[in-house]
Amino acid sequence: MIQIYHNPRCSKSRQGLQILEALNLDFEVVKYLDAPPTEKELAHIIKLLKITPMQLVRKGETLWKENYKGKDLSDKELIKALSEHPKLIERPIVIANGKAVIGRPPAQIKELF
Structure with a gap:
């Protein structure tokens, strides 16, 4: 099953959704702000992405800047955050x-298919 972790308020996320629709694929939309992934699910996603937890962080978010920026966090602590x-x-x-x-960019989604 194809899944898209989607935020309807994000233009890049909406573009990603449009790409999947244009490819005429069956997929599940995961509104992750409404139902946040567990730490275990995030660890699995990070493994699939072949990145570090820090590479999944939106560092421009005020929440990040005010609460986490500059702290030496372990991968486990980042995943929890x-x-x-x-x-x-x-x-x-x-x-x-x-x-x-x-x-x-959203066009990277096509690389999966």
Whole structure:
């Protein structure tokens, strides 16, 4: 099953959704702000993305700057912060066929198919 971790208020996320629709694929929309991924789910997504937890962080968010920036956080602590504050997760994330990609730019989503 193809999944897109989607924030309807984000233009890049909306563009990612449009790409999947244009490819005429069956997919599940995960509104991760409404139902945040668990730490275990995030660890799995990070593994599929082949990145570090820090690479999944939206460092421009005020929440990040005020609460986490400049702190020496372990990967486990970063994953916990992302789970507790899903607004900090880069988006959109598309998962398909045991692989994942962050849709920034959204055209990267096509690389999965």
